[in-house]
């Protein structure tokens with residue numbers, strides 16, 4: 001029977017199947033960070049267990065790390081404790097850790113792909129919802145909870161509930177200045193933050209195939225914001241070229257053999273999806289959010305929507321509440337919304353291509369008066385590469401702050417936070433109330449829009465800069 005890619009990868013990993021029970025899957029790669037692992041390691045300790053496959057487990061410090069003055073002790077006691085606990089756990093259980101200051105340290109979902117740990121056809125898990133990022137390689141990648149982290153540490157397997165499949169087909173070609181971030185914001189605005197619930201989404205179509213690996217990661221990263229279990233993209237030459245030569249990628253004949261297998265993972269002709277969504281890339285333009293969930297977005301050319309225009313009473317109530325929190329008036333053109341902070345970074349848009357795209361726009365220009373721009377590379381490796389390419393200097397000369405790697409203002413577990421009432425344009429993936437700091441207001445945008453917004457001080461696209 002014709003099968004989807006997700007079904008194929010799943011089947012290859014079933015180690016136990018029994019009537020009325022979830023399948024037990026083998027896990028190829030387990031990524032670990034300091035926030036969701038402490039109780040899991042403690043559970044092992046209490047049960048006198050070891051980590052079953054330390055060689056398939058990799059840890060990094062990301063959420064709590066400061067992005068400046070790395071040599072100073074972490075000031076916040078909770079953050080410091082989480083980082084210290086991870087260090088002790090990794091040392092006690094023999095798990096390799098990339099600590100602050102290490103060239104491979106960074107946001108867990110940037111580190112895995114960059115090292116070639118993430119490969120097509122794998123099962124990848126992490127105690128983190130944005131594990132969906134790794135699906136960009138044609139891996140089945142799930143965010144898991146802390147008790148599941150413990151299960152995987154102890155057994156390298158995980159019982160998994162069955163899933164449904166959804167195809168999101170993006171036909172056509174993106175216009176210049178429109179990016180992967182705009183695709184995924186448009187998808188979520190279309191299907192809603194619950195639209196993907198229970199599904200593994202496969203993104204396909206001409207516009208998806210044309211995306212670079214890093215852009216594909218941006219798309220898959222936000223699958224979880226549509227409520228999906230995971231997101232995937234079929235591996236192709238773009239994928240193979242990206243993986244080849246990375247430190248953990250198979251080498252020589254092993255690589256060739258792997259590619260042969262990876263090619264077989266594509267969804268079969270005639271395979272049926274439980275749901276299908278179609279979008280036209282030609283019709284997309286830069287997208288921005290106006291509300292407090294990632295589905296509350298509109299094209300930048302549009303205005304803040306009127307809650308009264310929603311027929312569904314709960315959507316109307318949610319819009320009213322969001323506008324009150326965001327301090328926005330219905331009918332205000334999105335382009336007139338002023339920000340005081342721009343955040344370029346996160347596992348959604350903190351990779352080298354994102355920094356290049358933003359630097360190209362900001363080069364030779366200045367961050368607007370009264371605007372603070374934070375540029376936070378997704379990993380120290382990304383920072384190094386950006387410096388080699390002169391991008392760090394471009395940001396600094398424009399007046400932006402060029403920081404060290406970490407999650408940073410994506411969720412403000414470190415000192416990089418919005419103050420109450422402050423408003424940001426942010427390349428991250430969540431605009432929930434208080435996400436970037438208590439009382440802070442977040443507009444999700446692409447790196448291109450972030451850069452143009454930093455220059456103009458109001459939500460802007462690169463085309464708005466031509467006149468400057």
Ligand SMILES: CC(C)[C@H](C(=O)O)[C@@H](O)C(=O)O
Nearest residue numbers: 035036063127128129130411
């Ligand atoms: C802290 C962590 C559990 C959380 C997640 O699961 O996504 C964080 O990474 C986030 O983006 O909100």
Ligand code: SF4
Nearest residue numbers: 130346347407410411
């Ligand atoms: S960068 Fe943001 S979304 Fe990604 S793992 Fe860190 S906090 Fe979560």
